[in-house]
Amino acid sequence: MVEDNEIKAEVSPFAIREGEIKTFDGKDGYVSMNQIIHKIDIGHIGDIHFKVLELVNDFEFMTSRQIYQILEYRGEEVKSQDKLNNKLEQMVKSKILTRYYFTSEEGKCIYRIYCLEKMGKYLLNSRGIECKWQQSDNTKPVVMIKKRLTGNQIIIAYMRKVKAFNTFTIKPAITAKKLGKIFKPAGGVKLTKANKSIDFVFEAVRREEGWGKKLVERMKLYIDFYESFITFDSGYEIRPQLILLCEDDKHMAESFKEIVTNHVEIPDQKIYYTTDLRQNGVTLDKSLVEFKADEKTGKYKMEEVELKLLG
Secondary structure (H helix, E strand, C coil): CCCHHHCCCCCCCCCCCCCCEEEECCCCCCCCHHHHHHHHHCCCCCHHHHHHHHHHHHHCCEEHHHHHHHHHHCCCCCCCHHHHHHHHHHHHHCCCEEEEEEEECCEECCCCEEEECHHHHHHHHHCCCCCCCCHHHHHCCHHHHHHHHHHHHHHHHHHHHCCCEEEEEECCCEEECCCCEEECCCEEEEEEECCEEEEEEEEECCCCCCHHHHHHHHHHHHHHHHHCCCCCECCECCCCEEEEEECCHHHHHHHHHHHHHCCCCCCCCCEEEEECHHHHCCCCCCCEEEEEECCCCCCEEEEEECCHHHC
8 A cells, every 4th residue: 555655646546536436346236145145155245344334334334445544553363455446345335335436527536435335234233233224325425525535534644643643533523502503524633742631623625616615514513512611511521623625725725714704703612624635645744834923024924833643
């Protein structure tokens, strides 16, 4: 597998492309549970397949690279990306998982997206594993899937590259009390060092249609949460650090401008920004940026935030 820092991409694979559509790449036809049970009995479907199922159940949509990176981090015997891809192919053919890819005028994307199929849910339930998947989940639009994928990627980056990494949460539920709404960021991680912990919350921002207005509405929910915050609200002992996960450096500046011009800054709370490709470094200690006003000109400029905690 090519290491993250060897990837030469200039555009994030999870950026929104104009006219992009989701294309089915799974298996048509019928597979019976008896056929799957037979494959389990003869060892063609084993523990590693169930571990993949659990991961896809937790993360909802995943690339094969994301699955491989987590399994490798957890010390599972997957041997290589190619070996894992063969197992994923078996699972697609057995209709335990299904698969999609994105296509646009620029052509097909270079990766495939895996998600659960009905038979996968049955197998998880048979082992007493909670599975909330419904068939309609697989009809989610491109932008929702890409927000999930970029949320996965930043969680995996912190998991693999930050020594202070403790735990992660997929789509943590946060309550905006005054508005009476529960909303879910793309993900969160808890970092712990010297018995002190801090939580990071990642809000995925994509250049979807009307994205600026959607960001402003989202920020209103965060303002409500932070202004009303007391200890252990939404499970946080102290205020979590909000990080906006953007498509590229220009998009970070555009997002900052939307927030400032629409007066939806969070009082007494810094907002950090990052991009998909900034997670590809060997370490993440320079992956975050903030916007500061120049004392002389009053204009804002982007500055890297160096956090030793992310080393």
